[in-house]
Amino acid sequence: MQITILGGGGFLGQKLARRLATDAALDGRPITGLTLFDLQAPARPNAPFPVRALGGDVADPAQVAAAIPPGTDVVVHLAAVVSAQAEADFDLGMRVNLQGTLAVLAACRALPKAPRVVFTSSVASFGGGQDARLEDDARQLPGNSYGAQKAIGELLLQDASRKGFLDAVSLRLPTVIIRPGRPNKAASSFVSAILREPLLGLETPLPVPEEFAVWICSPRRAVEWFLHAMAMNTASLGLDRGISPPGRSATVGKMLSALETVAGPAARRLVKPAPDPAIEAIVGSWPGSFTAERARKLLGFSEQESLEEIVQAFIEDDLTATKAERSL
Template sequence: MKVVVTGGAGFLGSRLARALLDRGELDGREIRELVLLDVTAAAVGADDPRVRAVVGDVADPALLAELVDADTDVVFHLAAVVSGQAEAEFDLGMRINLDGSRRLLDACRAAGRVPRVVFTSSVAVYGGDMPAVVTDSTPLTPQTSYGTQKACAELLLADHTRKGHVDGRVLRLPTVTVRPGRPNAAASGFASGIVREPLAGVESVVPVPPEVRMWVLSPRYAVECLVAGAELTDAQLGSSRAVNLPGVSVTVGEMAAALERVAGPEVAARVRWQRDPAVEAIAATWPGAWDTTRARALGLRGDADFDAIVRTYIEDEMR
């Protein structure tokens, strides 16, 4: 089996690649080649003969035509310009998030293999006047450029699936936290910083008020859901290819309280509240809770609570 991961050197892509290599198989078939495409070289599996790390642009049609060929069985499409950057740099967001997705689907169609394509979408496809609890069938009403680009890519994938060019499935990710490393340009970055920085002995400035509610998921369970999503069958998915992944509905204030319970008051005291109207405006468009009955019926799992997410970060990243 040949598997391609766009964004393969990134935060989730590298963890997905490691999980696939550790498993050695997908859907009961041995993984013989794992292609990791990113703008920087992937470090995962550097000495593994199964891995091919490719540095390049996901919006480059010639490169995609080379990587996605008649031997390609599964494509995980994770490459994206994150929310805050997509809002600030409109043309870049359109080129990577929308044009890159379209050109990837063009490459799949030209290859003629009908690969399974797992696309990571986002809570950002929702916004505006939403119901109290969002479901898989809630209309897409994005209020940001990033959310709009993700929603457009969802529709493209659905149409290519309907036409028989690919076997697509959309997994809508909650805000994934805690992300290790340095802060990025994602508007939701504070949801990681509120845990990551205090645990590292650094002050964390939270740009939204404590009552802002978010839907979150740990990297551990995000990767598990990506793998499980790739193994779902046509019969399980039916005509609706988009699934809202399980997660935890929690306010930012409750995140800080969980940090204090797990790590103690000295660590939690490093959280400082300083509102940023621009970030607050974006955060206000995200759904705070959604119905994951379908996801759980499909066997997809999430974290028990935010305390568990903090503990998972300590176990997976700090030890």
């Protein structure tokens, strides 16, 4: 089984690559090769199969085609310009998030056998806001360019699946916490920062009120969902390739309580209220909750673990590396 991860240098791409290297198989089939593609050639995990690391532009059809050679069985498409950056630089977002997905479509369509494509869509493709609890058939009416580009990607891949060019599963990822490393340009960056920075002993601003609710998942859960989406039987999906996986709706206050439970009150005191209307305007338009019934009851996606387990998992999986990366 040949696998390509586009955006393979990002933190989820790297976690997935390491997991594939460890498992050496997907759904019982041995992995025979892995290609990691990102702006810069990604780090390669130690693996019992060949791993290629390619640096390139996901909006360049020839470079994407080189990353998806004949024989590719699964493409995981994580390459994206994130929310606040796509909002600040419309052209960059359109190029990477729209033309990039078109390049992926073209490369997959050129293969002799239609590959599975796991596309990371996003909760940001929906409107509805804080009080919404969206059903699986909710309309995508995004209030930000990143979300619009993700909703468009879903439509492109849904139609390409219907045509038999590829076999897509689009996962609308919740806000993934706790991201390792540094704050990034996602509008939701603070949701990780308010947990990660205190665990590093650092102060961090809280741009929204504690009652603010976010639909979240953990990196561990996201990787499990990717593995499930890479191997699942798509016959039951029919036309509808968009899946809202079973994340968890949590207020910022509940997240901070979990931080306090795991790391003590001193950690929580490092989070300093600092209202930021620009951040709240973007993330405040995203729905606070989804029913996720299709993913949970019909499609076999696993449940999100507790907030305390999420904090503990970061300590186990990412704290040491993050400290080293940031020289702390």
